[in-house]
Amino acid sequence: MLVDFRPTGKLRGNKPVDPTASLGPVLDALAEDSVDLSRIRVVCDWIQYRNNFRDVVDLRPILAAHGHESEVMPVALSAVMTSDEMEVAIDVRRSGDVPLKELTGDLIRAHAAGTNPSRLYLEPWRASSKSMIWEFNALYWKALDLWEQITGQQYEKTLPGGESDARNRDAVREIITSLFAIWDSLAERNALPDELYVVEFGPGNGSQAKTWLDEFTALDRVHGKEYYRRLHYLMCDYSPHVLEIARAAVADHSQHISSFVLDATQPRTALGFLAYKIFLVYISNVYDNLPTDEVAQIGGRTYTVESRAYLPTNAVADIAQLVSAQPGQVPGLINKLLRLQPALLVEALPAHFPSVDVAVEFWRRSWAALRLEEQYLPLVGLDLYQIAPTVSGENLRPLLESGAAIRMHVNNGAVASFVDTLPLLHPFGRLICYDLFVTDVHAYRTGFRGPGKYDGSVVNWLNGPLLAHIGRRKGFDVDFQRFAHRAGTNIVTMTAQVRD
Numbered sequence: 001m002l003v004d005f006r007p008t009g010k011l012r013g014n015k016p017v018d019p020t021a022s023l024g025p026v027l028d029a030l031a032e033d034s035v036d037l038s039r040i041r042v043v044c045d046w047i048q049y050r051n052n053f054r055d056v057v058d059l060r061p062i063l064a065a066h067g068h069e070s071e072v073m074p075v076a077l078s079a080v081m082t083s084d085e086m087e088v089a090i091d092v093r094r095s096g097d098v099p100l101k102e103l104t105g106d107l108i109r110a111h112a113a114g115t116n117p118s119r120l121y122l123e124p125w126r127a128s129s130k131s132m133i134w135e136f137n138a139l140y141w142k143a144l145d146l147w148e149q150i151t152g153q154q155y156e157k158t159l160p161g162g163e164s165d166a167r168n169r170d171a172v173r174e175i176i177t178s179l180f181a182i183w184d185s186l187a188e189r190n191a192l193p194d195e196l197y198v199v200e201f202g203p204g205n206g207s208q209a210k211t212w213l214d215e216f217t218a219l220d221r222v223h224g225k226e227y228y229r230r231l232h233y234l235m236c237d238y239s240p241h242v243l244e245i246a247r248a249a250v251a252d253h254s255q256h257i258s259s260f261v262l263d264a265t266q267p268r269t270a271l272g273f274l275a276y277k278i279f280l281v282y283i284s285n286v287y288d289n290l291p292t293d294e295v296a297q298i299g300g301r302t303y304t305v306e307s308r309a310y311l312p313t314n315a316v317a318d319i320a321q322l323v324s325a326q327p328g329q330v331p332g333l334i335n336k337l338l339r340l341q342p343a344l345l346v347e348a349l350p351a352h353f354p355s356v357d358v359a360v361e362f363w364r365r366s367w368a369a370l371r372l373e374e375q376y377l378p379l380v381g382l383d384l385y386q387i388a389p390t391v392s393g394e395n396l397r398p399l400l401e402s403g404a405a406i407r408m409h410v411n412n413g414a415v416a417s418f419v420d421t422l423p424l425l426h427p428f429g430r431l432i433c434y435d436l437f438v439t440d441v442h443a444y445r446t447g448f449r450g451p452g453k454y455d456g457s458v459v460n461w462l463n464g465p466l467l468a469h470i471g472r473r474k475g476f477d478v479d480f481q482r483f484a485h486r487a488g489t490n491i492v493t494m495t496a497q498v499r500d
């Protein structure tokens with residue numbers, strides 16, 4: 001049996017964690033059962049997100065390779081269980097608050113029986129990037145006003161530090177000053193185009209754009225080159241509702257603003273006409289919000305993580321009662337909510353949803369209760385796994401083979417967005433992204449990096465070494481710097497520009 005205790009930083013300091021308090025009850029439960037202990041691996045994490053998708057303890061089958069026709073198609077557990085292994089996952093932060101031994105024993109028995117009566121499943125096993133949590137995430141941004149009304153909290157308050165670092169005026173001035181320097185030097189050579197394009201993905205409430213444009217006008221006035229007159233600021237988001245809010249926030253700059261309903265994972269679908277023309281692509285807290293798979297290297301073999309969403313049955317009765325339904329109807333109603341959104345749901349199913357408030361409350365409670373069960377599915381070959389349409393899984397190899405067992409994000413959505421954005425950049429253009437980046441792959445061995453829940457949305461850290469590796473292969477320098485303008489922040493600035 002192997003024990004992988006990841007939050008090693010918590011073993012020292014003022015209040016060191018006692019690992020035996022978490023491990024003891026789990027090992028007791030395993031010893032009492034007839035599971036093959038030589039095929040068990042125990043993983044301890046510290047889940048820092050108060051709202052997340054994990055139970056305090058969980059079992060994850062590590063499926064054996066035999067019996068699999070393809071690396072992406074799951075097969076019935078019963079067909080492969082003979083020599084599968086099992087991961088027991090413990091959240092050390094919460095493990096002292098629950099009867100850990102009993103919970104572990106219940107999970108082992110449910111697993112042996114092939115069904116867990118305390119879980120109501122909402123979807124079949126899927127690659128994590130295809131899970132319904134991403135539909136919930138999109139719904140959040142598309143119906144943000146309804147959610148914020150019912151919770152009384154604005155999304156920005158849930159970001160690290162309570163507001164977006166993209167509002168930081170010193171950081172903004174630094175970006176604009178270096179942009180002016182590039183433009184000045186191009187102008188001296190008569191190489192500066194008439195139209196100066198800046199693109200922002202995921203503007204949220206528009207405060208990032210407003211700060212940037214206000215600072216731009218002020219600095220331009222002093223600089224005296226009338227760059228503002230030539231500026232086009234394009235805001236792109238997949239939520240028409242968000243774009244509407246953002247447009248209102250920058251109404252003072254309306255002559256210089258365009259907005260595009262656009263999926264950030266495919267920027268060239270709408271922005272292809274700007275190939276090689278954009279001087280700045282400006283992104284904050286968006287990549288961490290795009291769909292991702294996870295991959296793992298365990299015992300020298302490579303796996304993808306599959307997940308399936310479920311509700312604990314003890315939460316379902318209340319949710320069902322709220323919408324005058326039977327517990328068994330809840331998964332179908334959740335799917336309807338995700339397809340129709342709250343307002344239409346009221347029109348389509350008035351017997352269950354007499355008002356928009358009830359529909360939003362149903363959404364909020366379902367999301368709060370939603371958990372992910374996970375299993376490891378063997379990858380036949382990394383070359384058969386696609387990270388994004390033009391990016392092979394082979395790019396993961398140096399990271400997966402970097403040492404001991406590891407589980408990491410693929411950030412498929414962010415990689416797709418990144419590689420589809422680079423061809424839009426002017427040869428002197430830059431992509432600047434503020435986000436939660438892992439900058440050393442070893443950090444995946446020492447901490448939990450998501451997914452967590454930020455209010456109604458999903459957050460996952462970004463695999464910086466993977467993005468850098470992919471960017472460099474495309475001829476770009478990719479650099480990471482800790483965000484310099486707020487002490488104690490986890491936010492990192494990623495900058496990509498054509499290699500000199």
Ligand SMILES: C[S@@+](CC[C@H](N)C(=O)[O-])C[C@H]1O[C@@H](n2cnc3c(N)ncnc32)[C@H](O)[C@@H]1O
Nearest residue numbers: 141164202203204237238239263264284285286
């Ligand atoms: C956390 S907010 C960030 C807002 C702002 N940039 C900031 O730093 O405060 C995430 C933004 O990304 C947008 N977004 C998420 N997924 C997207 C996607 N696939 N395509 C386009 N926009 C997306 C959301 O609608 C939202 O505007």
